[in-house]
Amino acid sequence: MNGADMLCDVLLANGIDVCFANPGTSEMHFVAALDRKPQMRCVLGLSEGVVTGAADGYARMADKPAATLLHLGPGLANGLANLHNARRARTPMLNIVGDHASYHLEHDAPLTSDIESLAWPMSYWVGRAAGAIDVRATTEEAYKQAQLKRGVATMILPADAAWGEVAPIDLSPVILPQRPRISTEALRHAAKALRSGKRTALILSGRALRSKPLETAGRISAATGAAIFSQTSDRSERGAGRVAARPIPYNIDLAVETLRDFEVAICIGSGQPVGFFAYPGKPGTMLPPGCDVIELADHESDLAEVLGMLAEESGLGADAPFMPNRLGQSDIAAPTGVLNAESITIAVARRLPENAIICEESITSAGKMAVLAPQLVPHDHIALTGGAIGIGIPLAAGAAIACPERKVVALQADGSGMYTLQGLWTQAREQLDVVTIVFANRAYAILQNEMRNVGVNDFGRNARRMLDLDNPELDWCLLARGMGVEAARVDTIEQFADIFAAALTRKGPFLIEARI
Amino acid sequence: MNGADMLCDVLLANGIDVCFANPGTSEMHFVAALDRKPQMRCVLGLSEGVVTGAADGYARMADKPAATLLHLGPGLANGLANLHNARRARTPMLNIVGDHASYHLEHDAPLTSDIESLAWPMSYWVGRAAGAIDVRATTEEAYKQAQLKRGVATMILPADAAWGEVAPIDLSPVILPQRPRISTEALRHAAKALRSGKRTALILSGRALRSKPLETAGRISAATGAAIFSQTSDRSERGAGRVAARPIPYNIDLAVETLRDFEVAICIGSGQPVGFFAYPGKPGTMLPPGCDVIELADHESDLAEVLGMLAEESGLGADAPFMPNRLGQSDIAAPTGVLNAESITIAVARRLPENAIICEESITSAGKMAVLAPQLVPHDHIALTGGAIGIGIPLAAGAAIACPERKVVALQADGSGMYTLQGLWTQAREQLDVVTIVFANRAYAILQNEMRNVGVNDFGRNARRMLDLDNPELDWCLLARGMGVEAARVDTIEQFADIFAAALTRKGPFLIEARI
Missing domain, CATH: 3.40.50.1220 (TPP-binding domain)
Structure with a gap:
């Protein structure tokens, strides 16, 4: 067996059986090793922001880390924004970045870059396998650090460490030390x-x-x-x-x-x-x-x-009373009037299925949903953490992979959705049970507010051209269908309620473009 | 005036009048300053890979740098892969990254990250404005370094340096020192x-x-x-x-x-x-x-x-003879038979308009085009440099902005095209004269070859799921139209030749999905 086989074995021995990936040439031996492990689920993202965002969503809902497979410094770089969000979410993740064979680095080949410098800002731990013989220890340390720190552990795998031969060994799970005690x-x-x-x-x-x-x-x-x-x-x-x-x-x-x-x-x-x-x-x-x-x-x-x-x-027993939220979902009146973030949020809340996962990357909807949440059926809420936009579509994909029996409802702003729209293809390929609702306001609306905060109320041409998303307008239904996801557009709140209800009755990805 | 105004003035004084941008809250004063400079052309990219890739294409063809505007560490991170390509292309670029107000950094707010650590691997120079009063000197130094090093100079602009007051001053262009002499x-x-x-x-x-x-x-x-x-x-x-x-x-x-x-x-x-x-x-x-x-x-x-x-x-005069390429474009026979990278390349070569810009991110077409190039009308060729895929669509956009009178013909692999397909929207918004030809082979074909190079010929499920782009197939026509770009699909080489000829007769972006 080679170092890449050993890496797969350590992952599996520690319960990591999902690998979100976008490989390149320097990771071919790792791909070949994964191919020899049918018990590992490999999920392709068509850009690395999808890979890392999905690994984040998976770990949040599975309560265990996923692995990633990224191609050299640029592949890592593409995934960094969502690694930043994962860092802020304190998501455990085993981020595996391929590198050139160690002896090739001196040539400064075109794809060479300083991977450590790129990785550290978004990682709680960074390590590099010194050779095939070192792969086991490095992977185990990365796993331990990801779990203990609750964070991204980035392991760099040089190609010669992946293809070098190692002796097989019986592996057992890493024993994690105790969590730190408080003062x-x-x-x-x-x-x-x-x-x-x-x-x-x-x-x-x-x-x-x-x-x-x-x-x-x-x-x-x-x-x-x-x-x-x-x-x-x-x-x-x-x-x-x-x-x-x-x-x-x-x-x-x-x-x-x-x-x-x-x-x-x-x-x-x-x-x-x-x-x-x-x-x-x-x-x-x-x-x-x-x-x-x-x-x-x-x-x-x-x-x-x-x-x-x-x-x-504080002198309280485990049976001290508390005030649980009371179910009041059926008391929520059907929204009427204009289609906007608030009416959509109300319509979603009314119909939210039990045990659903709400995935939210939309500042405009978040306040209302938080107010309504206590009276809804029990559900989970996952959201943008680090402020690096472009997490929603991948996060929903990862959550759906972790929880195939649960419906994911993704509330998605259009500007941030465009960052990683490639994730819709992963949703289609994996047939993930995600209903994505795009709040299509055709603007970076939050930034228009921020411009007003700095005292600019009359936007000139340059400001408009940096804050508006119109001209041309994005057609989210075409974009979704282009990646194999069914989609519908709605212009009224009544249409929205109907389409959303219909989307809940079926499995698989669906996108609703709500033109607000 | 404030520091952001000073930054704009230094850019304009040095001939930088195009700014590729995707701003956020910490850059709002910079956006407001740009809004006061109608002579600056601001071009929005819907993800930062588009921003940096377009700035690269622009500088390659304009022979002068563009500015970028990126939002904090994550915005920079999203742009790093194409900055890596720009670094390998030795493209001058003034990469401007906003940061929190300097006194806010101690709070480690959610969007805080180590911008310098992220920037250095892809930059030839990194600097940070110490305050509004320092903006002029830092910008001038960044410009000087970008030009002298022929590379990416990254300037970090804290929000308080942008909004702090400075006195107006008469600016003149930076005087560049002599280039290094050879031994x-x-x-x-x-x-x-x-x-x-x-x-x-x-x-x-x-x-x-x-x-x-x-x-x-x-x-x-x-x-x-x-x-x-x-x-x-x-x-x-x-x-x-x-x-x-x-x-x-x-x-x-x-x-x-x-x-x-x-x-x-x-x-x-x-x-x-x-x-x-x-x-x-x-x-x-x-x-x-x-x-x-x-x-x-x-x-x-x-x-x-x-x-x-x-x-x-070597003893040669300036009038020593040389062998120029001879025009033989009309001798190239119309391709027949199957639609594949070679026949498409031949069809493109036959019809290539004078002074066109070929933008190539497709390994499968590159060899043939290089062989045909000498006998074609004079043209420019720009291509992927650093191996970080996802440059093609943005590079074409930047080149078209630099050279509005020239036709850009983009030869684009589908896998790499998906990385920054958002750039099609920028092509539509700016009405750029780009014909994009997508080689839709529905696979990371180069990686399938690399797998064979490492000795794997029978791909199992995991390898196929990481190297194939089918199931579902991407529909590039829908994706293009979803972003406002007209598109057509072709299945035969004759269809391709007809559609390509038609595309050349019109201005503005057009995409041809060639199912090879």
């Missing part, structure tokens, strides 16, 4: 604050937003009056029977307003909330001056356990 | 080799492949018997009346075979040719052992001058 002092401080009667915010991120830790947060909230907030995260379990966390608004003014009265903030899963961007004369962080900020645990901790410890330290 | 010793050595009667190859790259330096090479060749070869380069001036350079084959075995008898190689414009990839048991370089390799000048030198000096040192 006892910080825990006592947080529990004391909760009991103090001060206005306290529990600000949750990442795995703290799964149903069990949310229930624990709900118990703390019911007993102490603490409010529960969420930051942008990999995945939130939402809906009836669960405990709601209120998303902190994206808009800095709204966020400051929302948080202005809190005296204590206990952050679990990440640090305190900060502004997505800086604006002249506006604050960079969101909590009020003088707020006691307790950053209790980051993503690397076991957040369910941390919340349990906090409840216990 | 007199190397020049004498090369001239002596040429006169020695040894079998000598003149291996040209980059600007040595323009018509004037090629003529000089032709004089040297006529007098000394030296053979003229070309390496993959930014741009080649080809056709009747010019001097032909024979492209060194991509395939390592063919390349070694082609060069095996040379005793001397004089490399002008870059180093000696090396293998695109390493293969077990095959050499990494192409020249035979014992060949006297003289690397006379790299891209930074004035290559027309270098060739003139070499001719003079």
Whole structure:
């Protein structure tokens, strides 16, 4: 066997059996090795942004990492924007980048580049197999780091390490060390604050937003009056029977307003909330001056356990009461009037199937969906994390591969959708059960708002030509059909409701272009 | 005025009046500044691979750099693969990447990343404006470096440097220092080799492949018997009346075979040719052992001058004879039989309009076109340089913007075309005069060959699923129309010839899907 076979064996021994890929010449031995492992599911993306975005969506929903296969520095580069999102989502991923044979690097061949320099900004760990004999140790370390750090581990596989011979060996899964413990002092401080009667915010991120830790947060909230907030995260379990966390608004003014009265903030899963961007004369962080900020645990901790410890330290038993969300989906009135982000969101909410996965890359719909979510059937919500647009279509694909029995409903802005529209082909090829709703407003609408924020209200020709997506208008139905995905266009909210209901009755990918 | 206004003024003072862009929130002051400069042409790309690929194509044909506008680390990341190609083409480019306000970086906001680490692998120079007051000096330095190095200069523009106030000032163009001189010793050595009667190859790259330096090479060749070869380069001036350079084959075995008898190689414009990839048991370089390799000048030198000096040192006058290519386009017989890369290439060659720009991202067509090129009307040839696929559609767009009076004929593989198909929208919006011919073989055919090279002939399910593009098939006509580009599909060579002839009679973008 060769190094590439060993790599496949280590992946499979550790439960990694999906590889999102776009290979090139330097990865041919890896492709040949994958071809000898029919138990590995290989999923092709027609650009690497699809590959990494799908690996992110897969891991968020499967709760285990996928592998990727990327071709040299440029292949990695194409996947970096969605690796950035995965880094911010704290998604475990085993990112495998082929490189030239080590002895060929001195020639600076046309495809040579500094892969490490490209990889580090989006990775929690970067390593390079020194040769075939080193492939096992490097792969195991990459797996360990991806799991422990909850993040992207990038392993560089030189072609000669892939094709070099190694002896077969019996492999067992990597034994992961314990997750880091939190500070006892910080825990006592947080529990004391909760009991103090001060206005306290529990600000949750990442795995703290799964149903069990949310229930624990709900118990703390019911007993102490603490409010529960969420930051942008990999995945939130939402809906009836669960405990709601209120998303902190994206808009800095709204966020400051929302948080202005809190005296204590206990952050679990990440640090305190900060502004997505800086604006002249506006604050960079969101909590009020003088707020006691307790950053209790980051993503690397076991957040369910941390919340349990906090409840216990606060004197609450595992059976303390909490207020679950009540199902009220059927009370939502059918939307009428104009077709816009809000009416579409309401129409989607009314019909959302149980256990659906909402995949959201649309700022305009996100606020309304968060408000409606608690009264809907239980579902998952996954969204853009790092602000690098172009995640939605691949993320939905990866989630659908992880959860073939669940319907994925993707709420997709048109501008960001165009970044990785190639992912529709992967949805078609893999026959993934995704309904994509494109909010076709034919503009980078969020940027038009941001232009107004910097004081420009009358757009000239250059501004319009950089912020409008019209002239020509994109025809999403043709684009989808061109990649094998059925599609329909709607112009009224009634049409939308009908088409969406019909799309839910069938399996496989479908796209609705909603001209708002 | 603010720092962003100053940036625009420095660009315009140095003749940079085209900006390829995909902005985000942190660049809104730059967008507003561009909006105040109607003399700047702003061209939107719907993903950053389009932005950087088009800036490359523009600079190759305009012989001056364009600016880009990219949004933070992820926006840069999306553009890196085509920046890699630009780096290998030695294309001057002023790559402008917005960043958070400098005081916001400490918060590690979601879109924060290490922009310098991402930029360096694909840039010859990276700098960051320290504040508004520093924007002028940083922009001028970036311009100088882009021109001197003939390469990508990446300038990072923090939002507070863009929005900070600066005093207006009268600007004059940057004065560029002299290009580096070559070694007199190397020049004498090369001239002596040429006169020695040894079998000598003149291996040209980059600007040595323009018509004037090629003529000089032709004089040297006529007098000394030296053979003229070309390496993959930014741009080649080809056709009747010019001097032909024979492209060194991509395939390592063919390349070694082609060069095996040379005793001397004089490399002008870059180093000696090396293998695109390493293969077990095959050499990494192409020249035979014992060949006297003289690397006379790299891209930074004035290559027309270098060739003139070499001719003079070899005792040749400026009026020494050379053998120009003879026009034989009308002698090319109409192709018959099956529709394939070769018959399409012949059909294109027969009808190629004078002064056309051939933009090629298709390995399967490249060999035939290079053979036919000398007998065609004078034309330019631009192609994939760094091996990072997805350059073709944007490169054609940039070339068409640089040369609005010339027809661009783009020979495009389907797999690489899918990487940046978003560029078709830019072609439609800007009404660019590009005929794109998609070689729709529904496979990464080159990789299927590479798999056979590593000894795998029977592809299993996983290999097929990573190397085939069928199931579902892409419909390029729908994809093109979805972005506002007219398109037609052809299944026979006769249909192709008719549609291509018709496409040449009209202006504006058109796509032909050739199902080969």
